[in-house]
Amino acid sequence: MTADTLRTAALESKAWPYEEARKLLKRYPDGKPGGEPVLFETGYGPSGLPHIGTFQEVLRTTMVRHAYEEMTGLPTRLVAFSDDMDGLRKVPDNVPNQALLAANIGKPLTRIPDPFEKYDSFAAHNNAMLREFLDRFGFDYEFVSSTDYYESGRFDEKLKAVLRNYDAIMAVMLPTLRAERQATYSPVLPVSPTSGVVLQVPVEVVDANAGTIRFIDADGSVVEQSILAGRAKLQWKPDWGMRWAALGVDYEMHGKDLIDSAILGGKIAQILGGRKPEGLIYELFLDAKGEKISKSKGNGLSIEEWLTYGPDESLAFYIYREPKKAKSLHLGLIPRAVDDYWQFRGNYHGQDNKERLGNPVHHVHNGAVPQDAMPVTFGLLLNLVGVMGGGATKEQVWGYLANYLPGATAADYPELDKLIGYALAYARDFVAPTLVRRAPEGVEVAALQRLDTDLATLPADARAEDIQNIVYEIGKSGGFAELRDWFKALYETLLGSSQGPRMGSFIALYGIGNTRKLIAEALAR
Numbered sequence: 216m217t218a219d220t221l222r223t224a225a226l227e228s229k230a231w232p233y234e235e236a237r238k239l240l241k242r243y244p245d246g247k248p249g250g251e252p253v254l255f256e257t258g259y260g261p262s263g264l265p266h267i268g269t270f271q272e273v274l275r276t277t278m279v280r281h282a283y284e285e286m287t288g289l290p291t292r293l294v295a296f297s298d299d300m301d302g303l304r305k306v307p308d309n310v311p312n313q314a315l316l317a318a319n320i321g322k323p324l325t326r327i328p329d330p331f332e333k334y335d336s337f338a339a340h341n342n343a344m345l346r347e348f349l350d351r352f353g354f355d356y357e358f359v360s361s362t363d364y365y366e367s368g369r370f371d372e373k374l375k376a377v378l379r380n381y382d383a384i385m386a387v388m389l390p391t392l393r394a395e396r397q398a399t400y401s402p403v404l405p406v407s408p409t410s411g412v413v414l415q416v417p418v419e420v421v422d423a424n425a426g427t428i429r430f431i432d433a434d435g436s437v438v439e440q441s442i443l444a445g446r447a448k449l450q451w452k453p454d455w456g457m458r459w460a461a462l463g464v465d466y467e468m469h470g471k472d473l474i475d476s477a478i479l480g481g482k483i484a485q486i487l488g489g490r491k492p493e494g495l496i497y498e499l500f501l502d503a504k505g506e507k508i509s510k511s512k513g514n515g516l517s518i519e520e521w522l523t524y525g526p527d528e529s530l531a532f533y534i535y536r537e538p539k540k541a542k543s544l545h546l547g548l549i550p551r552a553v554d555d556y557w558q559f560r561g562n563y564h565g566q567d568n569k570e571r572l573g574n575p576v577h578h579v580h581n582g583a584v585p586q587d588a589m590p591v592t593f594g595l596l597l598n599l600v601g602v603m604g605g606g607a608t609k610e611q612v613w614g615y616l617a618n619y620l621p622g623a624t625a626a627d628y629p630e631l632d633k634l635i636g637y638a639l640a641y642a643r644d645f646v647a648p649t650l651v652r653r654a655p656e657g658v659e660v661a662a663l664q665r666l667d668t669d670l671a672t673l674p675a676d677a678r679a680e681d682i683q684n685i686v687y688e689i690g691k692s693g694g695f696a697e698l699r700d701w702f703k704a705l706y707e708t709l710l711g712s713s714q715g716p717r718m719g720s721f722i723a724l725y726g727i728g729n730t731r732k733l734i735a736e737a738l739a740r
Contacts, residue, residue, distance in 0.1 A: 231495075232275075277293060303324055312331075315328060348518050387483060406447055467494045501542065564584070593638060618723060
């Protein structure tokens, strides 16, 4: 696809990244003034360990960024901004050295020792975890530390503007607060010169142009100090608006729980001479119990957990789809996500330009979708490994695959080899403990006997489709009320599961002789 063809197709595509990018075309019909790159931002609060809910925002934002570039050919930047100047509000329950953190409640995260004892601070540890994964996935981003920007003076002019417009910002914020909170609220949070804690106290503007305020410290003393050089930070909603204005952010998406906060941030950005960015309002991820995922609770999937049982692309594929719909996020979703990803990837190169841009894998791979296909589904591999038992190895799985892909090796199919590794891990941890093979009952006995007899007539290299036809005919004429009852019986008696693959494909993969042994074992129960 040429650049012009791609641009034409992108401008017409209804896929959600292009719909989002059109907001930026409307914002800047002739491109950003001065030829400046359009600035995308994602925000990260490093008070807890990073999880997929954090990662998804960078991924989806990157997809919109790439869509905008395809539509315009204009330059862009992506900033991953860490709010690491925030004071620690509570101790996360999923980190070590809880007493250490408890002793530092209220201090900026960058000034609290790392409970993991690996980095200079708690924020540095969590920031590193985020960056490590973003780097692994190949994101093109600039990491920005809130502490660095506050301490280096990069926010100085906007912080002075906050003091010059103090009353206007208070007028925006106070109506949103309860009466008792209004009495003590300040958009500026000074850092105590004695305790190092980020204070929630009223402040008095002494000299806006110099950045000086006055406040009462926790020990009762009156303190007059600058808000510059990291000696204060803003409440997070004013901070959000100030950051938009200071950096010139053009696009930032957020969850539906932050709708009101984003409105307030936009008003404050305007007061400070900026403009509220465009952005998608997405639904939140839920855990297996239907509860909102929380970094501090640690109730969601970690990035490492998903990648133990499925490839990077399957995670990106799952995150891409239906961002405006609340979705569960738990380990049980991985097999379907893996197989759906490979199905869409296999279809991609046979599609026309319009279909390709609507295919999720176009956005997962930034338009550079590999041409190989997966010859075996993840679900089929899981069924195979489940039947083989807990001690199965990659080499043994490849031995069975010789029935299905004669002469195939790991060198020929490196992606399949990786998928086997994921299947072994997932089957070991989640499938094997649940498998219980029951004895056949009623018409199931005769049907299994007939299947065994028919399989005995086939050559060892029989095609999966021919085997499937035999299975299908037995189900139709074997006395079952519905065909699905026959397939369910096969899954429960032979595989130990209530669901399973196309039996023709499974038998071809597992081998006719091995399958007949499974049937004999089932009939003997």
